[in-house]
Amino acid sequence: MSLRMFLGTRKGLVVYAQTPGGWRLESVHHVGNPVSYAVEDPRNGTWWAALDHGHWGQKLQRSRDQGQSWEEVKAPAYPEDAERGDGKPATLEYIWLIAPGPASQPGRLYLGTNPGGLFVSDDGGDTFTLCRGLWDHPSRTQWTGGGKxxxxxxxxxxxxxxxxxxxxGVSCGGVFESRDGGLSWAPKTKGLLATFLPDPEAEIGHDPHLIVACPTRPEVLWQQNHCGVFRSVNGGERWAEVSAGPPRFGFAVAVDEVNPDRAWLVPAVSDERRNAASGGLSVSTTEDGGVTWRELRDGLPQEGCFDLVYRHSLDKRGPTLAFASTTGNLYVSEDFGERWALLSHTLAPVYSLRFGA
Amino acid sequence: MPKVELTNHLKRFFPTLGPQTLPASTVAELVRALDGRFPGIMGYLVDERGSLRKHVNIFIDGEMVVDRVSLGDALDERSEVFIAQALSGG
Incomplete structure (x- = not known):
């Protein structure tokens, strides 16, 4: 099966396609506009792009013909009574995530936004409603910005x-779980550390940079957190730190589709410096649930790297992994990360990279 | 009726956009009337509360509007309105 790669960049949506001759740049969309996130809906092939216009606000674009034409969908709006944690009126500041729903809910689509919003659509993205259960969670006044x-x-x-x-995952708020479709939520932060808080083990206020689950073993969750790498084997009831060596600070994490003990990270040197570890670019992988980590550097530059890989800019599909950085470099591996090839060193800063069909 | 001109940058999203004459006695009314002719353009100028976006400026006869929250600045029959984007880098 051939894949596509959807890259949300500062200068537009860039689509690469896997061909018998290798990966090729296929098309570019929304040129000149920052694309904060882009994804293909695997249920119907719709392409989605969130545009972060500096002047004109956040826009949502949809294409049902693989990018030949786009339509602007009305961006989600916070209700009139919605206030930010600081008491100011809540208005849409950023669309950070577009998440197609499950196959059993064909019209369902989720958006993760700033400030602190989870929006839900049940009509294929025509309209969105704020998930009040999460918005009204009493802890929300304790959530803070992290980088934003x-x-x-x-x-x-x-x-x-x-x-x-x-x-x-809320940055900074923590991890919250709902068992009733979003009506009620409970924090799931036991075992996490937030060393930037007065109480590092506080229930609220954590900065989970990214949370992913093993699709075939969904009780196993991985989390690249601001304060380390964490894993849970019981659906988030308890997290255990699995940082060891370079894998500590970073944003992205990918987990194998079948083996819940196998994961990949792109470590950065530290919270304070935020560049590639040792000036060289590496991917860290584990096959034993984070007990031991191995650094993968074959094909990656080993000096003068200032690449930072944001949370949505590493993805995996079978043996294929790809990541892209804030310095516009795009690397791909076809063998689980053992060897890497440069696909582009001239992209704009990359905000997201997602595989599609 | 007040006249309005808009930055050419908005033509990227509304290709037929040009100078307009619109019935309006306030800036808020003018923006709503503009949205009637160019559906969706209001969302580019103001947020979901109707407040002027941070990096958008509106001038009435060369003077920047005072009320950026509810766009209550008054217009008269001879007002000339200019809607601009603030300049930024990158």
């Missing part, structure tokens, strides 16, 4: 066997 002025939602895990079982 306001808290945002960037991760959503939908349990493959139960569409009402949801988990979100």
């Amino acid at each position: 002025d306001t808290p945002g939602i960037h991760s959503l895990v939908i349990h493959p066997a139960d569409p009402d079982h949801l988990m979100v």
